[in-house]
Amino acid sequence: MTRKFVILFTFLFSLFMAVNASAQYTHIKYIVGSDHDLSPSGGGYQVQGGFTEICFFCHVPHPPAASTANTPPLWNHTLSAVASYGVYSSPTFNTLTTNIMDLGIGTGGAAANPGAAVVSNLCLSCHDGTIGMNTVINTSGTTYTQNASLKSVHSGTVYPAGSPVYIYSGLQVGTTPATVGLRDDHPINFTYDSTLTAQVVNLVTPTAIGSATYTTGVVSGGVTLPLFTYTGGMANSMQCSTCHEVHDPTNTPFLRMANTESALCLACHGN
DSSP, rough: OOHHHHHHHHHHHHHHHHHHHHHHTTGGGGTTTTTTTTSOOOOOSSOOOSOOOSSSGTBBOOTTTTSSSSSSSTTTTTOOOSOOOOOOOTGGGGGGGOOOOOOOOGGGOOOOOOOOOOOOHHHHHHTTTTSSSOOOSSSTSSSSOTTOOOBOBBBSOOSSSSEEEEBOSOOOOSSTTTTTTTTOOOOOOOESSSSHHSSSTTTTHHHHOOOOSSSSSETTEEEEEEEEEOOOOOOSEOOHHBBOOOOOOOOOOSSSSSOGGGGGHHHHHOO
């Protein structure tokens, strides 16, 4: 291999990686007008008062050093203090050897320590129905007004000042133990690897994907369903964001791929 060829190959490879990395984030612009766009022109609940920023409700570029926002990914939404969400349980799932963990702060979850907050705790900061959707940590010196009563619930009505606002989104974290939290949802916050898939004949074994964001995942039809490794916690874990891409509403409800003929389900369960 000549030196000139090596230089050319290195240049082309670097260019490919740069383009690939750039393409990885091009979908973020689709959040505009989606249900996760809380601005006055957004597609979800519209926060009034003329505040037009979109990213602000979840992220802030310059968090104060002592703020709980000082954690990846520059998180700006107040984290939940729910002690326990429970975990999924079934006769089949219970036969498996897993390290599934509750995401509540009382059982080694993460919300009490934002530096170790797992991906799903960030989702739950809006979707568990205990924190106002527009309740943020850093208002960036604006005249933005927070309303802690604008809570996301699985069912029911939230009455802030003025007209009632119906927000049908999120988990039911309430007074009914049988339906509280994550007990009746697909299991998350557990390691999904070859040790687990060896116990279930139809589970697809994840592969190394070499991303800067996640190192393993399930790749199906050119779409990556990522598994997450977080500081102080488990590696290669399934989280809410394994199946959902919060910035891209192309596949309702924010799915990473279309679930036509259960394609999303079969990506993991169709071996």
